[in-house]
Amino acid sequence: MPAEPAENRTPSATPPGTFRIGTIAGSDVLISSSWFLVAGLIAVLMAPRVEQISPGLGAWKYLVGVVFAVVLYLAVLLHEASHAAVATRYGFRVHSITLHFLGGVTAIEGESRNPRQEFWIAVVGPITSIGIGLVGVALWFVTPEGLLLLTVQGMAGANLIIGVLNLVPGLPLDGGRVLKAAVWGLTGSAVTGTTAAGWGGRLAAVAVLGWPLLAEEIFDQPASLVDALIAVVIAVFLWTGATQAMTGARIRDRLTGVVARDLARRTLTVPADLPLAEAVRRAQASESGGIVTTSPTGAPLGLVDEAAVLATPEERRPWVPVSSVARSLDGGLRLPVDITGRELLEAIQRSPAGQYLLVEADGGLYGVLATADVERAVTRR
Numbered sequence: 077m078p079a080e081p082a083e084n085r086t087p088s089a090t091p092p093g094t095f096r097i098g099t100i101a102g103s104d105v106l107i108s109s110s111w112f113l114v115a116g117l118i119a120v121l122m123a124p125r126v127e128q129i130s131p132g133l134g135a136w137k138y139l140v141g142v143v144f145a146v147v148l149y150l151a152v153l154l155h156e157a158s159h160a161a162v163a164t165r166y167g168f169r170v171h172s173i174t175l176h177f178l179g180g181v182t183a184i185e186g187e188s189r190n191p192r193q194e195f196w197i198a199v200v201g202p203i204t205s206i207g208i209g210l211v212g213v214a215l216w217f218v219t220p221e222g223l224l225l226l227t228v229q230g231m232a233g234a235n236l237i238i239g240v241l242n243l244v245p246g247l248p249l250d251g252g253r254v255l256k257a258a259v260w261g262l263t264g265s266a267v268t269g270t271t272a273a274g275w276g277g278r279l280a281a282v283a284v285l286g287w288p289l290l291a292e293e294i295f296d297q298p299a300s301l302v303d304a305l306i307a308v309v310i311a312v313f314l315w316t317g318a319t320q321a322m323t324g325a326r327i328r329d330r331l332t333g334v335v336a337r338d339l340a341r342r343t344l345t346v347p348a349d350l351p352l353a354e355a356v357r358r359a360q361a362s363e364s365g366g367i368v369t370t371s372p373t374g375a376p377l378g379l380v381d382e383a384a385v386l387a388t389p390e391e392r393r394p395w396v397p398v399s400s401v402a403r404s405l406d407g408g409l410r411l412p413v414d415i416t417g418r419e420l421l422e423a424i425q426r427s428p429a430g431q432y433l434l435v436e437a438d439g440g441l442y443g444v445l446a447t448a449d450v451e452r453a454v455t456r457r
């Protein structure tokens with residue numbers, strides 16, 4: 077189960093398609109609606125076996141399957157809670173734990189600061205699952221025949237499988253984060269660690285795709301359509317998860333080198349009551365990338381919004397003041413010129429806008445920063 081960084085999440089907002097069922101140690105526990113589909117699927121798949129063990133249950137046999145699904149996901153919840161507990165111990169904020177059809181995700185804010193943190197936050201999940209699985213195996217021997225034994229067997233088997241499969245060394249699986257931590261520790265570079273573990277995840281995705289064909293050879297039985305379909309879903313999950321992790325790491329790496337001062341556009345200041353047409357003419361003549369409106373005393377008042385200028389018909393521009401297309405500087409549009417990297421990104425996320433005013437430490441105007449320029453700096457190859 078991947079323990080993901082959550083950068084763009086608003087705290088306490090429940091994502092679409094999920095239900096909040098409670099909290100564990102301060103983090104929300106969410107259930108994706110896809111879970112109900114899985115619970116139904118498990119109920120249907122298990123019904124014949126339930127019928128075999130306890131004949132005559134009628135429609136109640138499906139309830140056994142639903143109870144089984146709940147028990148299974150309680151184990152997944154424990155797995156995720158262990159990620160959350162270790163992350164919290166290291167001082168990270170854990171937003172939520174979400175249970176979905178392929179398991180669970182723990183949304184942790186921020187990135188591990190060193191390989192040791194990365195290793196322990198990741199490895200505790202599979203350890204927890206394997207631990208529960210072994211408890212299940214022990215109970216197996218002392219549980220009497222019947223539906224309870226079926227549940228214990230299922231719990232033991234499912235947890236051992238979840239624990240072992242999550243140790244596969246490829247992102248987005250926990251084993252991928254363990255591999256990332258190891259490569260990070262050896263090379264000193266978190267990005268190199270993520271790249272190695274990302275390729276591990278892609279390799280695992282290809283291997284999963286090939287599994288039905290291999291199984292055909294081994295068991296000498298044609299692979300069913302369902303097997304092939306499950307393989308494709310898991311392979312896509314692995315491949316996209318690995319690719320997202322790799323892209324995210326590259327962007328974060330590039331982000332650290334982004335300095336607002338270097339990206340500042342040449343800026344024109346104009347009186348707020350100047351006609352828009354004249355302001356645009358002056359901006360073009362001086363090759364300015366941003367227009368700031370000022371009060372009669374010269375204090376900056378607003379930032380001219382490029383989109384609003386373009387939306388104003390040319391024939392109207394001589395008749396409207398430039399201030400009519402300017403956005404007030406109140407509300408986070410004033411940024412210190414020396415802001416960089418992650419802080420810059422967070423400032424943009426807090427107050428989304430097309431442009432920001434960059435000011436010197438003494439309050440003096442330095443220039444205008446366009447969000448598009450920041451995006452370009454972060455995503456360029």
Ligand SMILES: [Zn+2]
Pocket residue numbers: 077078079155156159201202242250
């Ligand atoms: Zn996990």
